[in-house]
Amino acid sequence: MENEIKLLIIESLFLEDIKPEDIKNDEALFGDGLGLDSIDALELGIALQRKYGIIIKEGDEENRQHFASVNSLIEFVKNQILNKQTL
Numbered sequence: 001m002e003n004e005i006k007l008l009i010i011e012s013l014f015l016e017d018i019k020p021e022d023i024k025n026d027e028a029l030f031g032d033g034l035g036l037d038s039i040d041a042l043e044l045g046i047a048l049q050r051k052y053g054i055i056i057k058e059g060d061e062e063n064r065q066h067f068a069s070v071n072s073l074i075e076f077v078k079n080q081i082l083n084k085q086t087l
Helices: 002-012 038-052 070-086
Strands: none
16 A cells, blocks of 8 residues: 555656655655645545545544655555445
8 A cells, every 4th residue: 555655646746756665654745755735735635535435524633644644644544444344
């Protein structure tokens, strides 16, 4: 899933000069890390919803934590998929 998430970030945000191996799992996706912004977060959220069928609640205070790094995104997606399967 790690590589899938990295490819999704690259493809959905059209990051042409970045390869999956260039993105560190624990690197911040926003600010000084990868340098994404709020528009990128919205586009990435839509891409995650389409690919994995997950729900991202608009205005949820935890979204910032979920989108902090590749590791946190992986954990969030896994939890969403598990929760969806148990319903």
